[in-house]
Amino acid sequence: MHTILGAGGAIGSELLKELAGKGRRVRLVGRNPAHAPGAAETVAADLADPGQTLRAVTGSQVVYLLAGLKYDIKVWRERWPRIMRNTIEACKRSNARLVFFDNVYMYGRVDGPMTEETPFNPCSRKGELRAMIAKTLLDQIKAGALTAMIARSADFYGPAARTSVANILVFDKLAKNSTAAWLVNDAVPHSFTFTPDAARSLALLAATESAWNQTWHVPTAAQPPAGSEFVRMTADVFGVAPRYRVLGRTMIKLAGLFDGEIRESAEMLYQNDAPYLFDSGKFSRHFGVVATPYAEGIRQTAAAYRSAVRENTG
Secondary structure, three states: OEEEEOOOOHHHHHHHHHHHHOOOOEEEEEOOOOOOOOOOEEEEOOOOOHHHHHHHHOOOOEEEEOOOOOOOHHHHHHHHHHHHHHHHHHHHHHOOEEEEEEOOHHHOOOOOOEOOOOOOOOOOHHHHHHHHHHHHHHHHHHOOOOOEEEEEOOOEEOOOOOOOHHHHHHHHHHOOOOOEEEEOOOOOEEOOEEHHHHHHHHHHHHOOHHHOOOEEEOOOOOOOOEHHHHHHHHHHHHOOOOOEEEEOHHHHHHHOOOOHHHHHHHHHHHHOOOOEOEOOHHHHHHHOOOOOOHHHHHHHHHHHHHHHHHHHHO
């Protein structure tokens, strides 16, 4: 049994398709999970509760921790440490292996490409929290108490990634021929992971014995475009003018007075004012896998938007 904790998001949906396509039995776990084609089981559980987490994990060979929480540092501080501890303990008691899908907040501001060897140097409250929970898992791996791995992603975009910044600010807008937006600086390159690539990589990593007890950056196309070019490429696919505006720090700060999620995102803007370069060369060298080029990922994402419009109007 392969169990996806936090199955309702973009990565979980793609991962279900990957695992089911390979003949794996998949259990979906969430607070209010919806059954999806390909799932063998669906379990409701609050991962902040140790008993519910153990029940959700029992019988699993591989567990994927993909949980997403409300974008609120108070919620993160209260729940993330408990979720990580509960998941680790449940996997140990169930003799299950754990794949933790992580982000790059713990690296902080990096001058150059981020790699698996980049030291933790968080410069935000959320980064400090992510560093703490990652270290909790890494300590268990180092002690030999658990077989696990960390798979990290850059910011992402893709056909089902409707809550990603790129989808919200660029695809959502240009699909309606509206004015798109970019954060802080549209002149610097910014890496994005294509969500189907991330899901395929998780399935491949879990099936590869030599991949365990390591940290991996999931496949992400090299030489990322600057914001202005990303918008232009997306507009070209939709056949609309590349109209967009840059949202500066002052504008975001003012908007944060009225919107909690925008207010919470302000401390992460360092990721947008300088080059944000994510290096997945380790994965490519080990597996011979090349990430989906930006042009193709943008094309597939736009096609999903067009398909949704046809379904809604058909």
